[in-house]
Amino acid sequence: MAYKDLRDWIGTLERSGELKRIRTEVDPILEVTEIADRVSKAKDPKPGGPALLFENLKGHSGSKLLINQFGSERRMQMALGVGSLDEIAERIRELLNMKSPEGFLEKLKMLPMLAEMGKFFPKTVPTGPCKEVIKKDKFSLLDFPILKCWPQDGGRFITLPCVITRDPRTGKRNVGMYRMQIYDERTTGMHWQRQKVAAEHYRERLRMAALGPDSEPLSAGRAPLAAAVDIMARSSGGSMLPEGDRPRGKMGVAVAIGTDPALTFSAIVPAPPDVEEFIVAGFLRQEPVELVKCETLDLEVPANSEIVLEGYVELDELRREGPFGDHTGFYTLEDDYPVFHVTCITHRKDPIYATTIVGKPPMEDGWMGKAVERIFLPLMKLTIPEIVDVNLPLEGVFHNLMIVSIRKSYPGQARKVMHGIWSLGQAMFTKCIILVDEDVNVHDIGEVTLKALNNIDPERDIQFTLGPIDSLDHASRLPNYGSKMGIDATRKWSTEGFTRPWPDEITMDARVKAVIDKKWKSLGIE
Numbered sequence: 001m002a003y004k005d006l007r008d009w010i011g012t013l014e015r016s017g018e019l020k021r022i023r024t025e026v027d028p029i030l031e032v033t034e035i036a037d038r039v040s041k042a043k044d045p046k047p048g049g050p051a052l053l054f055e056n057l058k059g060h061s062g063s064k065l066l067i068n069q070f071g072s073e074r075r076m077q078m079a080l081g082v083g084s085l086d087e088i089a090e091r092i093r094e095l096l097n098m099k100s101p102e103g104f105l106e107k108l109k110m111l112p113m114l115a116e117m118g119k120f121f122p123k124t125v126p127t128g129p130c131k132e133v134i135k136k137d138k139f140s141l142l143d144f145p146i147l148k149c150w151p152q153d154g155g156r157f158i159t160l161p162c163v164i165t166r167d168p169r170t171g172k173r174n175v176g177m178y179r180m181q182i183y184d185e186r187t188t189g190m191h192w193q194r195q196k197v198a199a200e201h202y203r204e205r206l207r208m209a210a211l212g213p214d215s216e217p218l219s220a221g222r223a224p225l226a227a228a229v230d231i232m233a234r235s236s237g238g239s240m241l242p243e244g245d246r247p248r249g250k251m252g253v254a255v256a257i258g259t260d261p262a263l264t265f266s267a268i269v270p271a272p273p274d275v276e277e278f279i280v281a282g283f284l285r286q287e288p289v290e291l292v293k294c295e296t297l298d299l300e301v302p303a304n305s306e307i308v309l310e311g312y313v314e315l316d317e318l319r320r321e322g323p324f325g326d327h328t329g330f331y332t333l334e335d336d337y338p339v340f341h342v343t344c345i346t347h348r349k350d351p352i353y354a355t356t357i358v359g360k361p362p363m364e365d366g367w368m369g370k371a372v373e374r375i376f377l378p379l380m381k382l383t384i385p386e387i388v389d390v391n392l393p394l395e396g397v398f399h400n401l402m403i404v405s406i407r408k409s410y411p412g413q414a415r416k417v418m419h420g421i422w423s424l425g426q427a428m429f430t431k432c433i434i435l436v437d438e439d440v441n442v443h444d445i446g447e448v449t450l451k452a453l454n455n456i457d458p459e460r461d462i463q464f465t466l467g468p469i470d471s472l473d474h475a476s477r478l479p480n481y482g483s484k485m486g487i488d489a490t491r492k493w494s495t496e497g498f499t500r501p502w503p504d505e506i507t508m509d510a511r512v513k514a515v516i517d518k519k520w521k522s523l524g525i526e
């Protein structure tokens, strides 16, 4: 069953013993992090500990803060209403497997599925709880218990925001989770990395502002291509245009904080750019997402949000963002990002501020990443069908390590798969891919280490390439650009130039095993 809103979800967590209320006074500056970090690292009795609802925040009397709502495999399953994340993968597989119906009876059988698909699409409703309080004149971001997460952070950061933008060409909306550094009462950073969908919406606005609707440059004398190239560079902080010559304009942005868990989760899902996350959330919760119109923008936000920030990003403004203690376990360096100006805040009465911290794994976001890994497996198989299974170990922080098993049928196939992964949406960031044969359990790191390292001749089997690198990577030669490595640890074939015999793996005869099974008790070892 879908959760109506964050409060419905909190109620379920509490009834299942998955939530602790904290009534002791705690400071949102660093102290919440230290508590949430210890809880995330807990092993017994529950890995990942409980979700935490802080009810007494220093300097914010009456405020409530939720953290670690997704912080274990079990809570991640509960958030998406399943007993196993593979159930969702199975539902996707069923959808993808849809065959054209033959005859009336088969068409009839498809009706329930079509009715179900109708529930994926969001519906706009006249009003909702997020409009209980509307503030257009007097408001301040500092009213919310926003965390300073780690000692060297550049300030306070909103860490679990659903950032909603509209593609100016198609009108489609995107929901992405991009952290927001608080600069003052009404201004924040907008940390959409340049390869993300909202950054592309921003560039498209810039392109329109610079070139005009007919792709003609507005400032005289500039060739369209030169202008367009400069826009790309500009949004990555490298414009060569003089200050006064830069395109101006605003792009509306809405931010929802504290939605039902499926919607919050959908904001991190690396859906293809033209797929609205509202539909992803509708698919996950099997109930349509209800949206309400913004007060000051041509955008819609989830009606059930605890807090909504409405505002805009100025096309001609970048500002220093960071440092920020990130999910890599290191501080990400400062860089220039667009600036978000808040023009209106709406919220529920007594809003609950939902947040998270990132840092050295295991942390809450690792479980969200694991859910993405499971849910995306059938979609990866759609374009790379030889993939059997995938593991993104938590310590690989999503983009550093992917272990992939494949069913190999022709020479060179492991390398084909690597390149396929490097061209697959956000999997492009994967710094190291290890390819193993289908008989290796990718989730057993011991087995992967044993077989992969036994199987490689490093000089022959390691493939280096260059390309886009995650903005959080601090080791690449340049920000956002560097090298990646694929390790072909599959068994090598003679058709791949391997002419030596390949040894068998050691296993005992079944006959001897049966004999020892019979004798085992009499040995008195156990």
Ligand SMILES: Cc1cc2nc3c(=O)[nH]c(=O)nc-3n(C[C@H](O)[C@H](O)[C@H](O)COP(=O)(O)O)c2cc1C
Binding pocket: 159, 160, 174, 175, 176, 177, 178, 179, 180, 191, 192, 193, 196, 197, 198, 267, 268, 269, 270, 271, 356, 358, 365, 368, 426
């Ligand atoms: C807690 C958390 C914080 C994140 N912060 C950022 C961020 O600051 N910038 C960013 O580009 N991606 C961030 N991400 C990853 C994006 O949410 C993710 O890449 C998502 O797919 C982006 O949506 P999009 O594909 O619609 O652009 C974060 C993810 C999580 C779980």
Ligand SMILES: [Mn+2]
Binding pocket: 174, 175, 176, 197, 269, 270, 271, 272, 273, 275, 277
């Ligand atoms: Mn998206």
